[in-house]
């Protein structure tokens with residue numbers, strides 16, 4: 001199968017970081033450039049910062065825009081994933097602020113590396129593909145290999161980190177009602193947030209190895225308080241963000257770049273394209289060559 005990035009040579013950026021609420025830039029990086037990228041889905045949330053960490057090229061993108069212009073429902077998730085894919089990103093780490101649905105997950109102190117998602121979103125485009133039937137497997141929406149890397153980095157940084165947990169992704173932008181919060185707890189979920197979907201789904205469709213570092217900022221509305229206190233959210237977010245910066249500095253050098261071809265995420269589309277190759281139009285192939293080309297043209 002062809003190397004889709006041979007044309008990029010040393011310019012390829014294999015690692016990506018998507019920052020969530022509170023993380024709009026990464027510090028301590030050797031910045032190479034700010035890249036304006038356009039995609040078939042429009043522009044991503046912001047120009048992408050390309051930087052070097054210990055000799056490795058990393059692309060950083062703030063999910064909500066540089067000034068938090070986009071709420072979760074309007075984040076251009078498809079453009080974000082496609083833009084990173086075009087730069088060469090395979091290893092994708094994301095950071096997300098979340099509400100805690102379990103007493104033992106302490107806001108402002110603990111981190112969580114979720115392993116499951118329940119998707120309650122209902123007004124976001126949730127696939128990259130059009131006029132081609134693509135059905136990727138998503139039973140484990142966060143990749144086990146990437147999860148292990150970020151879990152290790154959090155623990156090495158001295159942060160108490162929960163291994164696994166289900167992230168309920170709600171549409172927002174309003175927070176949950178009490179009944180919803182209780183329901184999510186009855187489902188056994190650990191976290192509530194607004195952005196893991198469709199991001200995780202699209203990352204799989206783009207054959208990326210994706211995991212999230214979830215930073216709890218509050219106990220949602222099931223616990224002692226009747227409302228999500230934005231002051232508390234912001235204070236905990238600040239603490240979490242200063243901790244996660246150290247984690248990210250550890251994650252980047254510990255990614256096993258040489259294992260990309262062996263990682264199942266790099267061939268997630270192999271048996272997922274259902275449309276017969278001859279029924280895929282030239283224009284669709286042109287649009288999706290970056291991801292589908294290696295299966296359809298070889």
Ligand SMILES: CSC[C@H]1O[C@H](OP(=O)(O)O)[C@H](O)[C@@H]1O
Nearest residue numbers: 020021063072096097193194195
């Ligand atoms: C400002 S709290 C609510 C907001 O924060 C989370 O975003 P992200 O996952 O990008 O950190 C949550 O999902 C909401 O969008």
Ligand SMILES: Nc1ncnc2[nH]cnc12
Nearest residue numbers: 097098099192193194220
């Ligand atoms: N309680 C909450 N619900 C949804 N998203 C959140 N992000 C941070 N806290 C949250």
